[in-house]
Amino acid sequence: MEKAVLLHLICGVLAVLGVYVVKADDPYRYYTWTVTYGTLSPLGVPQQVILINGQFPGPRLDVVTNDNIILNLINKLDQPFLLTWNGIKQRKNSWQDGVLGTNCPIPPNSNYTYKFQTKDQIGSYTYFPSTQLHRAAGGYGGLNIYERPRIPIPFPNPDGDFTLLIGDWYKSNHKALQQSLDSGKSLPFPEGVLINGQATTTFNGDQGKTYMFRISNVGLSTSINFRIQGHSLKLVEVEGSHTLQNTYDSLDVHVGQSVAVLVTLNQPPKDYYIVASTRFTRRVLNATAVLHYSNSHTPVSGPLPAGPTFEIHWSVKQARTYRWNLTASAARPNPQGSFHYGKITPTKTIVLANSASLINGKQRYAVNGVSYINPDTPLKLADHFQIPGVFSENSIQNLPSGGPASISSSVMPASLHDFVEIVFQNDERTIQSWHLDGYDFWVVGYGFGKWTPQSRSRYNLVDALTRHTAQVYPNSWTTILVALDNQGMWNLRSAIWERQYLGQQFYLRVWNPVHSLANEYDIPSNVLLCGKAVGKHP
Numbered sequence: 001m002e003k004a005v006l007l008h009l010i011c012g013v014l015a016v017l018g019v020y021v022v023k024a025d026d027p028y029r030y031y032t033w034t035v036t037y038g039t040l041s042p043l044g045v046p047q048q049v050i051l052i053n054g055q056f057p058g059p060r061l062d063v064v065t066n067d068n069i070i071l072n073l074i075n076k077l078d079q080p081f082l083l084t085w086n087g088i089k090q091r092k093n094s095w096q097d098g099v100l101g102t103n104c105p106i107p108p109n110s111n112y113t114y115k116f117q118t119k120d121q122i123g124s125y126t127y128f129p130s131t132q133l134h135r136a137a138g139g140y141g142g143l144n145i146y147e148r149p150r151i152p153i154p155f156p157n158p159d160g161d162f163t164l165l166i167g168d169w170y171k172s173n174h175k176a177l178q179q180s181l182d183s184g185k186s187l188p189f190p191e192g193v194l195i196n197g198q199a200t201t202t203f204n205g206d207q208g209k210t211y212m213f214r215i216s217n218v219g220l221s222t223s224i225n226f227r228i229q230g231h232s233l234k235l236v237e238v239e240g241s242h243t244l245q246n247t248y249d250s251l252d253v254h255v256g257q258s259v260a261v262l263v264t265l266n267q268p269p270k271d272y273y274i275v276a277s278t279r280f281t282r283r284v285l286n287a288t289a290v291l292h293y294s295n296s297h298t299p300v301s302g303p304l305p306a307g308p309t310f311e312i313h314w315s316v317k318q319a320r321t322y323r324w325n326l327t328a329s330a331a332r333p334n335p336q337g338s339f340h341y342g343k344i345t346p347t348k349t350i351v352l353a354n355s356a357s358l359i360n361g362k363q364r365y366a367v368n369g370v371s372y373i374n375p376d377t378p379l380k381l382a383d384h385f386q387i388p389g390v391f392s393e394n395s396i397q398n399l400p401s402g403g404p405a406s407i408s409s410s411v412m413p414a415s416l417h418d419f420v421e422i423v424f425q426n427d428e429r430t431i432q433s434w435h436l437d438g439y440d441f442w443v444v445g446y447g448f449g450k451w452t453p454q455s456r457s458r459y460n461l462v463d464a465l466t467r468h469t470a471q472v473y474p475n476s477w478t479t480i481l482v483a484l485d486n487q488g489m490w491n492l493r494s495a496i497w498e499r500q501y502l503g504q505q506f507y508l509r510v511w512n513p514v515h516s517l518a519n520e521y522d523i524p525s526n527v528l529l530c531g532k533a534v535g536k537h538p
């Protein structure tokens, strides 16, 4: 046997043992979730919604760092279905990411058991359907990862913990909305905003106590501003980063993002408005909920607290105040700031420009001139089984190109352990929200106009926070730095669902030619096969 092969084998065996030993320490949590249609009236008229175990929003997943999640998802819809775990890094495990580039969708009346670990994460996340336009019908929920015992978090344990899933909403059926997109039209303006699937929800607390509000934007397209009448919001966590604890009157939360704030009930006993209103929209939609003091006998009153509506500079300024607390611990005992990201020279720069255009007379969206379509065979399976003709690695370039947009199942190659600078260049007049699966990244700069290499002088290379979804303001750029330390096939997409659905996404294939279980887990034994992967043996 050749030395290299032997070494490789030993490494593989060690990796398996290593994984096993680590996993054996960490608890397993088992779930069975059944997805069905139901009828609810979130905006006052009955409509079809997607329920998980009879609930909308779906059940809240409350887990602890490093827990192993074994979740059997049973699809009782009339269409194939997948859930994705927004912000769960799926270390070495893009097999479980639950998007169409990594997984075959679960056929109707069938099931798939997801197996993943919430490795080295603490914070507020969500899950939602990644298939078709199911997200417009619900199927989403909160996913909170709590710290392990003996891992200190940089704030006292709150007296209570609320999860708020906020999003724009349509009364139309998801199939009708999807049909409209398929026929080449954009979605209309949303008809309302829901907080936890309802037009009115009440959150109860005791005067003098402090509560955590975990706020996620689970909507399809609209940024929101969040505020509570008479109360200030102390920001403590953004998608797994512990922040400098600044206080704000209101916070912008863009599509796909999550923040956690502490709110002290330090006002006279009465009920207060909680407001979420749409941002950067000509017409402003407001959703309200109620913060009820347990000793209150006075219902909510007065005008809704005002918030920003179209002000872009306001939002940019606020975004720049979000900072990492460098001395706070994270999921592991070492402080967040012990990784000096600003001292690393990126191995490459990728500039990604979004665009909207008609292709064959239909509305499409593109990244660097390429509008993504899902192949019948998930990219990850085509890669694993070496099935040709599903994707090519030179379909999308590192820099924007002129010329008309084309359609492709675009995959960008990257080497494991590259450290990349990604500039999101938005030359359109609408706000963008970009999400990367499998990672969090440092958001080092927001700027107006065109990015140039000189723009780097304004980066925050000291205490930018890490997150999984970054907004890009109209006619502006946002730069992120990413340590590509997680092998796999990872979706980089617009979190704005119409754009995602109509092509503003692609996959980053983070790869190392040495096959090793230390870099990536093996294909799951229960993998679903579809397209050209049917009949292959995992």
Ligand SMILES: *[C@@H]1O[C@H](CO)[C@@H](O)[C@H](O)[C@H]1NC(C)=O
Residues within 6 Å of the ligand: 072, 111, 112, 113, 114, 526, 527, 528
């Ligand atoms: C479907 O559920 C059964 C248990 O009811 C499980 O044994 C099986 O592995 C699941 N199928 C997949 C593809 O995960």
Ligand SMILES: *[C@@H]1O[C@H](CO)[C@@H](O)[C@H](O)[C@H]1NC(C)=O
Residues within 6 Å of the ligand: 153, 154, 155, 243, 244, 245, 246, 325, 326, 327, 328, 329
């Ligand atoms: C940062 O975290 C440390 C350690 O938990 C904490 O003592 C400190 O108050 C935090 N600083 C700010 C500004 O939030």
Ligand SMILES: *[C@@H]1O[C@H](CO)[C@@H](O)[C@H](O)[C@H]1NC(C)=O
Residues within 6 Å of the ligand: 277, 284, 285, 286, 304, 305, 306, 307, 308, 309
């Ligand atoms: C909704 O919120 C916006 C922004 O604060 C405000 O301008 C508008 O008056 C509010 N609408 C209602 C009905 O209160």
